Amino acid sequence: MHKDLSAYYRLLMMTHRRFLIADEAWRAAQADMHAIFPAHQMPFSGTIGAPGSRMRRLHDARTDALLRLQTAHEKFTRAKARSARRRAPKYEVFLLTVQ
Numbered sequence: 001m002h003k004d005l006s007a008y009y010r011l012l013m014m015t016h017r018r019f020l021i022a023d024e025a026w027r028a029a030q031a032d033m034h035a036i037f038p039a040h041q042m043p044f045s046g047t048i049g050a051p052g053s054r055m056r057r058l059h060d061a062r063t064d065a066l067l068r069l070q071t072a073h074e075k076f077t078r079a080k081a082r083s084a085r086r087r088a089p090k091y092e093v094f095l096l097t098v099q
Helices: 003-036 054-087
Strands: none
Touching: 003 054
């Protein structure tokens, strides 16, 4: 793997790990919340909490981690395409005419 490409790959793996950590924290908090408020008794099932609440912070951290993961994936894909273009063989084409 090319040095630049491996750097983008490491970035992708690091952001993926951070997303998994944020996602796990969000899911654990949801499970804790469902232990207090069963699904059929949730007062406002569509809300994620007041600004500054723990649930809101966890949701925002997960969303931020997801955006960073998507950006890292896009950068890795572009670097991979650049690397493939660099490695592509170049051919010279000669046009021969017969008189």
